[in-house]
Amino acid sequence: MAESERPKIGYSCYFTRSREGEQFVPEHVFSYQLSGRLTMTDNSRRTQIFNEGDFRFIRRNNLVKYIKEPAPGGEFKSVSIYLDQQSLRNFSIQHAIERPVISSPGTVIKLKPHTLYRSYMDSLQPYRQDDLLISEELQQLKVNEAILILLQTYPTLAGVLFDFSDPGKIDLEGFMEKNFHFNVQMKRFAYLTGRSLATFKRDFEKIFKTTPGQWLQQRRLQEAYYLIKEKGQSASDIYLDLGFEDLSHFSYAFKNKFGLAPSKL
Incomplete structure (x- = not known):
């Protein structure tokens, strides 16, 4: 699937087998670990572990390694919201957001538990029935809601979310x-x-x-x-x-x- 065709909300579910690999992260990702364990290592060799109930934010344009492990006798399950550049640009125009100071948090951020995160993730469950994702319009509403929640709970993320520059020429x-x-x-x-x-x-x-x-x-x-x-x-x-x-x-x-x-x- 081309990156432009990626659904705005995605589910990952595995039974019995652990899976590991690496990937390029083209868009910001806001995720919730429903069950099992996820181990992520970024390009600075920093490793973080996410267990059931943990929330995370992954910055775009980064390389990460991962290990997905089902719970003993159970499954690995997570839900992710992809905060694509077009959605963020439209949001910044709609809300008249000025270009913020660019901050440099880590590639993978473990978010502190918050009732807004949990209630938001819970609200996604009724829309997934028989492996059918919710409509494009509803997905867009949920993406905008996720942006609002992140800005309220983690204001300094604005410098990351609304930085639309491509990587500059580096060493x-x-x-x-x-x-x-x-x-x-x-x-x-x-x-x-x-x-x-x-x-x-x-x-x-x-x-x-x-x-x-x-x-x-x-x-x-x-x-x-x-x-x-x-x-x-x-x-x-x-x-x-x-x-x-x-x-x-x-x-x-x-x-x-x-x-x-x-x-x-």
């Missing part, structure tokens, strides 16, 4: 050192550093004297060597966290670079 070397472990498309790295894909590749080769793909694999393998040799971690524990898609590919690349299998280090 490429520092960004890549901080985000090399995310396995996302190159165009995402380019966008988040404020560059077109062509400019990203050109700037990258000027700085690192190699291609992005080659540098990423070598940097991930260097980190893997350190974690296995110095920290005593196993290949199966770290390969996903370092951006490798499967264990066999990681083991092959590791042996090809260092001359021995990870288990022999």
Whole structure:
């Protein structure tokens, strides 16, 4: 599904199996953990755990890793409201909101419990029957309601919600050192550093004297060597966290670079 076609309200529900992965967050997200546990790690390696009854806010244009775990004998279930840019622009015009001072809270914010949050999330339940989401018009009303609630309970979020700028051109070397472990498309790295894909590749080769793909694999393998040799971690524990898609590919690349299998280090 294209990002522009994303529903404004989404439900996540899993039984028995845990799921883990990583994703690019294109829009602000306001979420409630109905059951199970969610572990999220942002690009600064900060990890937060959300249990049943917890609320969270995730800033747009960020990369995160996650682990979704069902409750023992139960399920993983959460509900999320996507605060898209067009809705926020329309809201700012309707309410004559001046450009606020941009604040810099973390990527993932654990919100303090509030009766407004709980009553709002409870109000969404009657609209979901037989896997049918509520209509576009009702979803929009609920998005606007969520914005009002967040502004009342967390006023400094205004600087985040109504910042409509795209990522500016930033230090490429520092960004890549901080985000090399995310396995996302190159165009995402380019966008988040404020560059077109062509400019990203050109700037990258000027700085690192190699291609992005080659540098990423070598940097991930260097980190893997350190974690296995110095920290005593196993290949199966770290390969996903370092951006490798499967264990066999990681083991092959590791042996090809260092001359021995990870288990022999």
